[in-house]
Amino acid sequence: MSPNGSDRSSRRPMRRKLPQVLTAGLILATATGCSYNWEDFPRLGMPTPVTEEAPRILSLWQGSWAAALLTGILVWGLILWATIFHRRSRTKVEVPPQTRYNMPIEALYTVTPLIIVSVLFYFTARDESKLLALSDKPAHTINVVGYQWSWGFNYIEDVPGVEGDAKKDENLASLPDKFIEQFPENAGGVYDAGIPGDRNPQTGNPGPTLWLPKGEKVRFVLSSRDVIHSFWVVPFLMKQDVIPGHTNAFEVTATQEGTFLGKCAELCGVDHSRMLFNVKVVSPERYQAHLKELAEKGQTGYIPSGIEQTDPARNAEKNQL
Structure with missing residues (x-):
């Protein structure tokens, strides 16, 4: 028993076990890290970016983690x-002095979080405005249609041998005028659509596949036929909601060929x-060949894009998350 009444003998076994616990933790961390690809560590769990826009998102992600780590080190310290x-x-003090009404300290722990949040808000708003900015004339426009429980893709393109006009097509009439006005002239278009529940990896059925050309800007115009979905291509490092009665849009330029996973989030x-x-990024020549293949299958024109909007909503709608 110590002079101040505490029993230190009960602490000794714990102190003896502490090195053993630390050693076991070190061995466990080393063993679990044997198969880890340390080249992926700087991305902090994010996949490899495959678009020109994705590195901006990755940078924001890394910066947020750095800020959180510095804050954690300060607090833990x-x-x-x-x-x-x-x-x-x-x-040897039973009860330390109690400090109250220390205005400098109270001001510090009030102002510091506000500064941290303000800095994070600034960089988030800056990057969001860049990521959601739409060009005057994208090289390609694809209307992504979400429905329970699959996806449809309207390729709004001037495909040789396909007649029609996307600007006057009734199946696209629910989209806002600001998007319809920028559709290519005489774009008869082709489409591809999945059947709910037809995706089965065990039988080799990949479900619907969205084809994109490498190195060319593509605008996605997102619409829903029923409930809220979310269009997420994992290595794009971003997703956007697909909302019935509200049309979102964003643009990407793919930088790497390959097949990538997409899902509803x-x-x-x-x-x-x-x-x-699936998202299949190919050369521009192969992309155009795929559009012709869809036309040869009879998949010409467009599938219904979504729920009809009122004129005020369709024309006043803003591009928001």
Whole structure:
């Protein structure tokens, strides 16, 4: 029993076990990290970006983690400092002096979080405005249609041998005028659509596949036929909601050929988990050949884009997340 009434003998077994616990933790961390690809570590869990826009998102992600880590180090450091240097066994003080109404300290822990949040808000707003900016004339426009529980893709393109005009097509009439006005002239177009529940990896059925040309800007115009979905291509590092009666849009330029996973990121019903699709990035020549293949299959024109909007909503709508 110590002079101040504490029993230090009960602490000794714990102190003896501490090195053993630390050693076991080090071995466990080393063993689990043997198969880890340390080249992926700087991305902090993010996949490899495959678009020109994705590095901006990755930079914001890394910056947010850096800010959180610095804040954590400061807070943890203060906690450990108080725990070690102001413990009762060291100061021999049963109850330390109680400090109240310290205005400088109160101002510090009020202003500091506001500064942190303001800085994060600034960089987020800056990058969001860049990522959602739309060009005057994108090279390609694809209307992505979400429905329970699959996806449809209207390629609004002037495909040789396909007659029609996307600007006057009734199946696209629910889209806002600001998008329709920028459709290519005489774009008869082609489409591809998945059947709900037809994706089955066990039988080799990949579900619907969205084709994109490498190195050319593509605008996605997102619309829904029923409930809220969310269009997420994993290596694009971003997603956007697909809302009935509200049309969102964003643009990307793919920089790497390959096949990538896409999915719905908004709980939309019983088969939400099966609402998957693939994104296939190919050369511009192969992309044009694929459009001709869809036309040869008879998949010309467009599928219905979504729920009809009132004129005021369609014309006043803003591009927002």
